[in-house]
Amino acid sequence: MLVHYLAERSAVLDYGSLVNHAQMLADLFWGDLQRHHPTISSLNLPDEVAQAWKQRVRVLPDGRPRRTAHAVFLAVRSFYLDLSQWSMEDPARWAAWAAPCPISEADIRGYIKETRHRQARMQQRTRTLVPVLPQLVRAAEARLQRATLLLQAARSAKPGEEFTVEGSQYRRTGRDGSHWRPTALFLAPVGEPGPRFDAECEENNAFWTWASIEVLRRTGARIEELLELTHLSLHQYQAPTGETVPLLQISPSKTDRERVIPADPDLVAVLARIIRRIKGTGERVPLLTRYDGYELVFGPPMPHLFQCPSQHRLQVISPNRIREFLTELALRADIVHVDGTPLRFTPHDFRRIFSTETVNGGLPIHIAAKLLGHLDLNTTQAYVAVYPEEVIRHYRQFVDQRRTHRPSEEYREPSDTEWRDFRDHFSLRKVALGTCDRPYGTPCQHENACFSELRASSGSAPR
Incomplete structure (x- = not known):
């Protein structure tokens, strides 16, 4: 049954x-x-x-x-x-x-209550990740730049030769034993502890990590939509003013509804760089079949944009590999929360960040829903209800208006004596509340000697 x-x-x-x-x-x-x-x-x-x-x-x-x-x-x-x-x-x-x-x-x-709690957790995660997103972007760019320099230097060096890149010294090696290949671009750090690595593999991972982050954060696409992008997804629209507007077509995925995103110059530059890379010396993008993990079917041969060599042949990058790229980069960049806990980025985090920044930047929410491919505005509202801009704006206006009715001398710069008394007040309060580990409200067997000593050191007479 x-x-x-x-x-x-x-x-x-x-x-x-x-x-x-x-x-x-x-x-x-x-x-x-x-x-x-x-x-x-x-x-x-x-x-x-x-x-x-x-x-x-x-x-x-x-x-x-x-x-x-x-x-x-x-x-x-x-x-x-x-x-x-x-x-x-x-x-x-x-x-x-x-x-x-x-x-x-x-x-x-309790389903509605649990849904609200889940939305609150997602919104809190977005608020946590938005401030550190520039750090992740800079780390991806720096890693790609360094990996490109390493690959260029490795290709110019002979097996066994040492060279320096950005202040670090490396030696080109090959595979050990009978499988040693003089053409393999393996590098080993010189004078520093570190494992040997493949310069080509490092540059390849660095590039696709950077490309994934750039496309995800500039389009708000889902992970399956990202990997379904092809050379045929790029279009041009001739506006009535005569201006040519580049468009990016997102294939139907979760909602079986395709959409078109206007591509800004930065996104166009990223896509152009991807196309130049996968074309190589050829004139066309190679055609590959992609396995759909949601429907368990192979798609037709298409000029997929996110393709790279894997296991000695070209393959469309898998969703798990994209997630591994993001996790590895966050670890390398040492991105942590204010309490020191490591932060991780997932592909869907960029979708929430994209929706939050676009709507809070002034884009109407119904337009954001079309860009994100949402069928219901409430779904988009759950994505963007992270920073209550209206509440913040009106509260700041209230505070500014209240300040106009206060005496102006309350907003003057405090003197050194006032600052010292202000700090001593909190120090004395901590001692009075029992920061010496005695239970609050219990008598002190030392007759509050620490309290009297602190008074004397601050220039006040002990009581």
């Missing part, structure tokens, strides 16, 4: 969504019930069995709360309601499986 149900639902789901749906129904729901109740054979669950399952699904195997518990409840509720509806339309096939739904409206009532 589960197989037939999922086959019916597959008509309106892509492969990734179908796998997720199957995992929730077959594993988290029915598989869990069979593990705890081996004799169960009906969807008409006793109340105690249903309640016990709800408690188990809210917790992960390691004891942490499951964030997607409400999504599982919704999938199971839809499953039962679908069977009830289908049993009336085709009773011979589905009526035997119709049963009361164990998921009530009260069980899914």
